[in-house]
Amino acid sequence: MKESKSGEEAGSLKATSQSHRHRLLRLWAIVAVIVTVGLTVLFGWIVGAVNTLPDGRFNWEVAATVATAFATIALAGGTFTLAFTALEDAGASRELAELTRDDMWLRDRPTLVITSYARRTTEPSTEAESLGQTAAFLAITVQNVGLAPAMYLTVSVAGFDSMGDAVLIGESSAVNRVIPPNEEIDIPLPIAERGNIEDLSMTEITVRSVDRRLHESHGVFKINREGQIFLKASDSASERGPRTR
Numbered sequence: 001m002k003e004s005k006s007g008e009e010a011g012s013l014k015a016t017s018q019s020h021r022h023r024l025l026r027l028w029a030i031v032a033v034i035v036t037v038g039l040t041v042l043f044g045w046i047v048g049a050v051n052t053l054p055d056g057r058f059n060w061e062v063a064a065t066v067a068t069a070f071a072t073i074a075l076a077g078g079t080f081t082l083a084f085t086a087l088e089d090a091g092a093s094r095e096l097a098e099l100t101r102d103d104m105w106l107r108d109r110p111t112l113v114i115t116s117y118a119r120r121t122t123e124p125s126t127e128a129e130s131l132g133q134t135a136a137f138l139a140i141t142v143q144n145v146g147l148a149p150a151m152y153l154t155v156s157v158a159g160f161d162s163m164g165d166a167v168l169i170g171e172s173s174a175v176n177r178v179i180p181p182n183e184e185i186d187i188p189l190p191i192a193e194r195g196n197i198e199d200l201s202m203t204e205i206t207v208r209s210v211d212r213r214l215h216e217s218h219g220v221f222k223i224n225r226e227g228q229i230f231l232k233a234s235d236s237a238s239e240r241g242p243r244t245r
Helices: 002-050 060-107
Strands: 112-122 135-144 151-161 166-171 184-193 200-210 216-224 228-234
Touching: 002 060, 112 200, 112 216, 112 228, 135 151, 135 200, 151 184, 166 200
Parallel strands: none
Antiparallel strands: 112 135, 135 184, 151 166, 151 200, 166 184, 200 216, 216 228
């Protein structure tokens, strides 16, 4: 939501700046026309007065030629300036369109966060299935804090000990339901433990989903030994503060 708000502010500032430039351009054009007409008449009068005819009369032919040449040069300069300004406006309009498109994309994207998690065990469904051992899983609660619904949610986890070796892995199947904005969903994530699970020092949980345009988004959450949750990486590559369990 903060990204969407910043996109709106940037687009508004860009539109205001472009409108101000257009007003300045109109004012400059009016002043340029008045100055050009005045200088054209002045130069034509000076040249016609200096280059008088043999009988002392004002030389209208030379005055008209000089005035036309000056006006032509001024018109060429004005045309070049307008063309350059039009190119700048086209670039500004393109940037504004890109900001608007990005803002629409942010509004239509779900944002999933982990609100709680806990390691639990359950009795096996059959004795042959686990040879009498209990099965471990993570009970994870995911909330959609974005502005668009999320679909096909999957969660994967990897836990590492103090030496950096993986001691815990797991992945859920896709949740075949739509998760509207502000709704939470509980996901039981089966995990496989190996090595010294008591030395678990860091856990990474990856949450993936697709939006209604079938664009994939993801977030990687880092959980330290104290149980604090950090957003390590996401589509916007932003780093956020800790979230305690």
